[in-house]
Amino acid sequence: MKATLEERFRKKLLKAGKKNRVCRMAVLPVMAVGMFFFHAAKYMAANGKRLAILPMTLLLFVFYSSFSFPLFVSGARGDNGLSVISDEAQAIELATEAQINLEDMELLDEPGYDESGYEGEFPIETAEAAPDSEAEDDIPETGGIDISQEFSRDDWRLLLVNKQHSIPEDYEFTLGAVNTVKGTMYCDERIIEDWLAMKQAAKEDGVTLVICSPYRDTDRQEVLFNNKITAYMGRGMSYIEAFQLSGQAVTVPGASEHQVGLALDIVTPSFQNLVEEFEETDAGVWLAENSYQYGFILRYPKGKEYITCIQYEPWHFRYVGREAAAVIWELGITLEEFWEEL
Numbered sequence: 001m002k003a004t005l006e007e008r009f010r011k012k013l014l015k016a017g018k019k020n021r022v023c024r025m026a027v028l029p030v031m032a033v034g035m036f037f038f039h040a041a042k043y044m045a046a047n048g049k050r051l052a053i054l055p056m057t058l059l060l061f062v063f064y065s066s067f068s069f070p071l072f073v074s075g076a077r078g079d080n081g082l083s084v085i086s087d088e089a090q091a092i093e094l095a096t097e098a099q100i101n102l103e104d105m106e107l108l109d110e111p112g113y114d115e116s117g118y119e120g121e122f123p124i125e126t127a128e129a130a131p132d133s134e135a136e137d138d139i140p141e142t143g144g145i146d147i148s149q150e151f152s153r154d155d156w157r158l159l160l161v162n163k164q165h166s167i168p169e170d171y172e173f174t175l176g177a178v179n180t181v182k183g184t185m186y187c188d189e190r191i192i193e194d195w196l197a198m199k200q201a202a203k204e205d206g207v208t209l210v211i212c213s214p215y216r217d218t219d220r221q222e223v224l225f226n227n228k229i230t231a232y233m234g235r236g237m238s239y240i241e242a243f244q245l246s247g248q249a250v251t252v253p254g255a256s257e258h259q260v261g262l263a264l265d266i267v268t269p270s271f272q273n274l275v276e277e278f279e280e281t282d283a284g285v286w287l288a289e290n291s292y293q294y295g296f297i298l299r300y301p302k303g304k305e306y307i308t309c310i311q312y313e314p315w316h317f318r319y320v321g322r323e324a325a326a327v328i329w330e331l332g333i334t335l336e337e338f339w340e341e342l
C-alpha cells in the first residue's frame with residue numbers, strides 16, 4: 001500500500017512537471033523534500049516508535065521557521081518605524097533608513113520639495129532612540145503641575161519643530177518687524193511684546209541684548225544648509241558625511257523654528273559670534289537665568305543633544321509662552337520632553 005502511495009505521489013509530481021514549464025523547476029526539490037519526510041515517517045512507523053511524532057514535528061518546525069523569518073522581520077515594525085525586535089532585525093531597519101536618507105538628499109536641490117519627506121531620516125536619530133524610550137522615567141517630578149492638563153499641543157506657542165516634526169503645511173502666522181544687528185527683520189508678531197519686555201529687563205540689569213537673526217524663510221534655510229555641506233566637502237568629506245554633519249550644525253530645511261518666526265538668535269553688541277563662548281558673556285549668563293520669565297527657553301541645552309539632535313546653542317532662544325517656559329526651566333527639560341507629556 002505504502003509503496004503505491006509513494007509511486008502515486010511521484011507520478012503526480014512528474015505529471016505536473018511535464019504539464020507546466022514553471023512547475024518543472026520546482027518538481028525536483030519538492031520531490032526531494034517530500035521523499036525525505038515520507039521515508040522518515042515510514043522508517044519511524046516501521047520501528048513502532050510512538051514518540052516518532054516528536055522529531056517529525058521538530059523537523060517540520062525547523063523547516064517552516066527558516067522560511068518565515070523574513071516575514072517576521074518586515075511585520076515587526078512599529079508605527080514610528082523603529083524596529084521592536086532582535087538586533088538582527090534592527091540592523092535591517094537601519095539599512096532601510098540609510099537608503100531613505102539618500103533619496104531625501106536629492107530633494108534638497110528642488111525648491112518646492114515636500115517638507116514632510118524629512119521625517120525619520122536623521123543622522124543621530126538612532127542615538128536618540130534609546131534614551132527616548134525611557135523619556136518618561138527621565139522627567140523629574142513636575143511639582144504638582146499636570147502638564148497635560150495645563151497645556152495643549154494645539155497651542156501655537158508649543159509648536160514642536162525638529163527633525164522628526166516638520167512644520168505643518170497649513171501653519172500660518174503674521175510677521176512683525178524687529179530691530180536686529182542687520183537692521184529690521186521679522187519674527188512672529190505675537191512674540192514681540194515679550195521680547196521687548198525681556199530686552200528692557202536686561203537693560204535694567206546692565207545687559208544689552210540684540211537679535212542676530214530671527215525669521216528665516218525656507219530658501220534662506222536651504223542656502224545656509226547647502227553652504228555648510230559645501231564647506232564640509234571642501235575639507236575632503238563625502239556628501240553623506242557632510243550632510244550628516246551639517247544636520248547637526250544647521251537645522252535641516254523644513255525643520256527649523258526660525259521658519260515659523262518663534263526663534264531668536266540673541267547676542268550682545270560686544271560679542272556677536274554664534275559660538276559656545278557666548279555662554280560666558282553677560283548676555284549669555286543673563287539669558288540663561290532669566291529668559292524663561294519672558295517666555296523664552298534655551299532651546300538646545302548642553303547635555304541634551306541626544307534629545308534635540310542639535311549641538312549646544314547658548315544664543316538660540318525659543319518662545320513658548322511664559323507659563324510653559326517657567327515649567328520647562330524649573331524641570332530643566334527640553335521642549336521635546338515637555339511635548340511628550342502633552
Ligand SMILES: [Zn+2]
Pocket residue numbers: 258263264265315316317
Ligand atoms: Zn537659531
